[in-house]
Amino acid sequence: MAGTRTTKVDEDRRDGARGGDELLERVGEDRALELLENMLLYRRFEEKAEEAYAIGKIGGFCHLHIGQEGVAAGCIGPLRDEDYVITAYRDHTQAIAKGIEPGKVMAELYGREGGCSGGKGGSMHLFDAERRFMGGHGIVGAQVPLGAGIGFAVRYRGGDEVVVCFLGDAAVNQGAFHEALNMSAVWELPVIYVVENNHYGMGTAFRRVSATEIDQRACAYGMPSSVVDGQDVLETWVHMEDLVSEVRDGGGSRFVEARTYRFKGHSMSDPVSGTYRSKEEVQERTEKQDPIRILRDRLMEAGALDQEALEEMNEKVKGVVNEAAEFADGSPVPSEDVLYEDVYREINEHGRLFLDGRKRP
Numbered sequence: 001m002a003g004t005r006t007t008k009v010d011e012d013r014r015d016g017a018r019g020g021d022e023l024l025e026r027v028g029e030d031r032a033l034e035l036l037e038n039m040l041l042y043r044r045f046e047e048k049a050e051e052a053y054a055i056g057k058i059g060g061f062c063h064l065h066i067g068q069e070g071v072a073a074g075c076i077g078p079l080r081d082e083d084y085v086i087t088a089y090r091d092h093t094q095a096i097a098k099g100i101e102p103g104k105v106m107a108e109l110y111g112r113e114g115g116c117s118g119g120k121g122g123s124m125h126l127f128d129a130e131r132r133f134m135g136g137h138g139i140v141g142a143q144v145p146l147g148a149g150i151g152f153a154v155r156y157r158g159g160d161e162v163v164v165c166f167l168g169d170a171a172v173n174q175g176a177f178h179e180a181l182n183m184s185a186v187w188e189l190p191v192i193y194v195v196e197n198n199h200y201g202m203g204t205a206f207r208r209v210s211a212t213e214i215d216q217r218a219c220a221y222g223m224p225s226s227v228v229d230g231q232d233v234l235e236t237w238v239h240m241e242d243l244v245s246e247v248r249d250g251g252g253s254r255f256v257e258a259r260t261y262r263f264k265g266h267s268m269s270d271p272v273s274g275t276y277r278s279k280e281e282v283q284e285r286t287e288k289q290d291p292i293r294i295l296r297d298r299l300m301e302a303g304a305l306d307q308e309a310l311e312e313m314n315e316k317v318k319g320v321v322n323e324a325a326e327f328a329d330g331s332p333v334p335s336e337d338v339l340y341e342d343v344y345r346e347i348n349e350h351g352r353l354f355l356d357g358r359k360r361p
């Protein structure tokens with residue numbers, strides 16, 4: 001496949017081979033209902049985080065994933081537990097999708113000891129090595145070479161795990177992105193790079209900073225690339241299931257642009273709309289491209305879901321989110337003596353900082 005732009009999956013999509021019914025048939029009603037419940041959980045979780053931020057329970061940066069839930073559910077759903085995920089700072093729903101308990105994620109946002117990073121990482125630095133969720137990275141593009149490195153480790157050990165490395169549209173203009181993609185393609189590393197194209201990097205529209213389309217970026221490195229509608233979780237799930245199996249079978253790296261939209265501001269401290277995008281644009285996207293509504297309507301049309309079942313599902317996820325918030329509320333702040341653990345703090349004779357050895361594995 002190296003050297004070509006399209007994948008088998010692309011060919012199918014270009015021919016319009018997969019309509020809504022066919023997607024539902026392939027995913028199956030039970031799994032589609034599970035995807036809906038997962039996305040509802042992510043949405044209610046993020047709304048709770050928004051509320052907690054507003055009343056000062058969460059401090060610092062906090063970037064919500066509202067509107068983009070289909071990308072988390074559709075891309076992480078087809079993975080096995082032993083597969084890896086690494087991402088940027090808009091990471092809450094991806095962490096939950098990879099199996100970190102919502103309570104541990106919420107406690108991390110609250111900066112509490114029970115958080116998945118011990119309360120010292122916060123919203124942007126969710127980690128759980130056991131769940132193979134490798135962060136949560138605040139530096140734009142920093143996770144891309146790290147993702148390639150995880151792929152290298154998998155190959156080196158002779159494993160068949162797949163790495164999904166998420167990045168935002170703004171990260172494709174980082175130098176590290178190009179270096180990592182090049183080596184990833186040359187070494188045929190088992191990594192799927194998923195660009196969550198929500199069309200903006202903070203207040204800058206992608207079209208203002210790029211003369212090419214995002215999926216074209218991978219061509220320069222001979223990496224098969226494709227585009228998927230990230231608001232259609234069934235399409236995303238099916239597309240990713242195909243790519244994951246190609247990569248697991250030794251096909252080398254893949255690149256996917258998942259087209260999506262952020263319904264909220266860049267972070268909690270930014271406005272939803274303003275000089276960089278109009279209120280009307282946000283309203284139209286929110287009404288017409290909500291991944292939850294799209295799947296809900298499709299399931300209702302197919303007779304697989306009714307209003308009562310939907311309400312039950314909603315109540316169930318609200319219960320999970322309330323429990324997560326209670327767990328976070330009840331968890332203590334980290335004690336002073338752990339503040340210097342797991343951080344670079346000492347300077348050696350060469351003037352370099354090195355890791356505190358107290359908790360070295």
Ligand SMILES: Cc1ncc(C[n+]2csc(CCOP(=O)(O)OP(=O)(O)O)c2C)c(N)n1
Nearest residue numbers: 090138139140168169170171198200201202
């Ligand atoms: C190297 C670097 N430069 C600048 C920033 C400041 N910054 C934080 S988020 C962001 C925009 C990133 O947008 P994108 O990658 O599209 O992700 P999105 O926020 O849309 O999910 C910028 C420029 C940073 N964190 N790191």
Ligand SMILES: [Mg+2]
Nearest residue numbers: 168169200201
């Ligand atoms: Mg973006």
